[in-house]
Amino acid sequence: MRFYEDQVLTRYIWDHYSYLMTEQERERQSIYFWIQSAYTTDHLRMKAFMLERANKMAEQQGFEDMAVTLDQLECLDEFIKKHHQFRNTTCDRIVHDFVDKIFINRCPACDEIVLTPKAQQCLWCGHDWH
Ligand SMILES: [Zn+2]
Numbered sequence: 489m490r491f492y493e494d495q496v497l498t499r500y501i502w503d504h505y506s507y508l509m510t511e512q513e514r515e516r517q518s519i520y521f522w523i524q525s526a527y528t529t530d531h532l533r534m535k536a537f538m539l540e541r542a543n544k545m546a547e548q549q550g551f552e553d554m555a556v557t558l559d560q561l562e563c564l565d566e567f568i569k570k571h572h573q574f575r576n577t578t579c580d581r582i583v584h585d586f587v588d589k590i591f592i593n594r595c596p597a598c599d600e601i602v603l604t605p606k607a608q609q610c611l612w613c614g615h616d617w618h
Contacts, residue, residue, distance in 0.1 A: 494576070496601050497592070501579040504605055505590055508582045515549050520571050523556055527564055
């Protein structure tokens with residue numbers, strides 16, 4: 489149950505509080521974005537371009553751990569694991585550093601985290617507190 493709650497919280501923080509990311513976290517996120525785009529496109533030249541862009545950014549930022557070759561792109565398990573880890577770590581840091589800025593909106597009936605900080609309806613149990 490705890491793992492599931494973490495996932496929900498991470499998504500909630502990512503969707504509504506990602507503006508609290510540091511410059512470095514933002515850079516990493518952009519690189520992940522380019523790698524993911526390279527992975528999902530079928531267009532070979534586009535793939536190479538996006539990967540080159542990601543690698544250049546990683547190099548400029550000194551993120552050697554983020555360099556990805558075209559071969560590695562075919563087997564993305566490791567990448568996905570790293571990206572999840574990055575998201576979790578970033579969210580943990582945001583929650584920890586901005587306790588006063590973050591409102592984790594929970595359903596008064598079932599205590600689950602609802603979709604947005606302003607939501608007044610729970611998609612988990614259907615409770616509505618408008
Ligand atoms: Zn609920």
